[in-house]
Amino acid sequence: MSDEPRAGSTPAHVDGDAAIIRGEEPPSARVPLSRERVVDAAVVFIDEHGLPGLSMRRLGAILGVEAMSLYRYVPGREQLLDAVVERIVDEMAADPDVIDRPEHGWQDFLQRLAHGIRRVALRHPNAFPLVASRPAEAPWLRPPLRSLRWVEAFLVGLGDEGFGDDAVAEAYRAFTSFLLGHLLLEVASLGADLGPLDVVEEDVDSSLAPYPAVRRLKPALRQDHSAMEFEESLENLLQRMALIKDER
Amino acid sequence: MSDEPRAGSTPAHVDGDAAIIRGEEPPSARVPLSRERVVDAAVVFIDEHGLPGLSMRRLGAILGVEAMSLYRYVPGREQLLDAVVERIVDEMAADPDVIDRPEHGWQDFLQRLAHGIRRVALRHPNAFPLVASRPAEAPWLRPPLRSLRWVEAFLVGLGDEGFGDDAVAEAYRAFTSFLLGHLLLEVASLGADLGPLDVVEEDVDSSLAPYPAVRRLKPALRQDHSAMEFEESLENLLQRMALIKDER
DNA sequence: CGACAAGGCTTACGTCGTAAGGCTGTCGAG
DNA sequence: CTCGACAGCCTTACGACGTAAGCCTTGTCG
Incomplete structure (x- = not known):
């Protein structure tokens, strides 16, 4: 995302939109493809069909292009997935409720950040595990924040609000683990709901015979209190952070 | 693990060990292979070389066998990975510090359970993400517990200790999220340490120029306080659980 | 001794990521 | 107006993958 627009050695772009307005409609609506379009298509595909189905060939087909053409914009599949993660995480930048630094105290700041990420996760249930499982580039870029931008915001934000260095670091670790x-688990249970409906309720019930407690509590365990529990755990975490702040 | 040893329609086993003692040493030490050996080899391979390198062909080669022979013991790669997860999680059964139900209160019980899983995770840093990311078979089998056995133990244990149904369910969700x-994150940071050493410290430092806080706090962020923070967070979680217990 | 079955091997198909190089349409320089 | 450069896409090709189908070997027992 840093060196894409600056490769502007060819200032004369084909203005597809203008051409269309002029009623020219070039054959097969030739918008020249770009790293952004490729990554976007990958995100959309994962959202709709899940990770495992995504291949360079299919992604090319979706974009009306052969697989190898994608390699002009992306070094390979792995890096494409990294780019997907980056794009998803950076969606938060467009979220008006997420702010770059504390305006009404650090607790409000972190509340906004946490809910921002949660919205991202819920918007991309199929892609979010990528954010979690892709190896981080550095030990301080912990998922699900993962981008220097947000980590910096976190550190500066809490630093400005009176956290010492060690307190900031510890708070950061606690915050990320919690998220x-x-x-x-929230996106996983989301996927499980829409997932395999092939097993009839009967089968489950009978195979649960040796585990009466699971069987009995099944309705309670299935219930979704994610939102409430997120709220409460976050609240608790913030209280603990207040202790961290004062202790060090 | 349930139907493996019961397929004992052929009571006459080739006793490879006895043969070896007799100095016979059958050609290429033919131990007949088994689901257990296959899964074990997979676990060892993942521990040593990581998930992405594991293929049916390579696993076969390790066992001195063609890839297709594995399909006699495992339906396919996906199910093999499921079996790997199951085996790893069930290692806890052999941990003497983990107990099946509370003996000195539910807090002690959960402490043991939590540390048991942590030991498993630290023993298999490369495989543990599998435990987390593999789609669960049912909404109540949340990672990292994942097996009916431990979920049942959890539910019964807390039920016996005076938790109501809803309280047990909520405690279960909180416990799994925390773990x-x-x-x-702990195993991820473990992998990152032994991971790519290809980037020199200088490069990192310079590329961090626009993020002064990250740069300044890098030493603090790299420090590993996992054990202590695990302990403290767990302690805090147990306190919250006590509230849950009394509230409902 | 002959039949059988368990356990491993061979072959084959389709898909994957991607290295190497070929074609074509666009555009600035002469 | 022509021509060469070059960006953008395609073709071909290779090796690795998961796995379906069927063959061959070897040890067991009637």
């Missing part, structure tokens, strides 16, 4: 656990 | 977040 990762909650959100991963 | 997942903490352990995933």
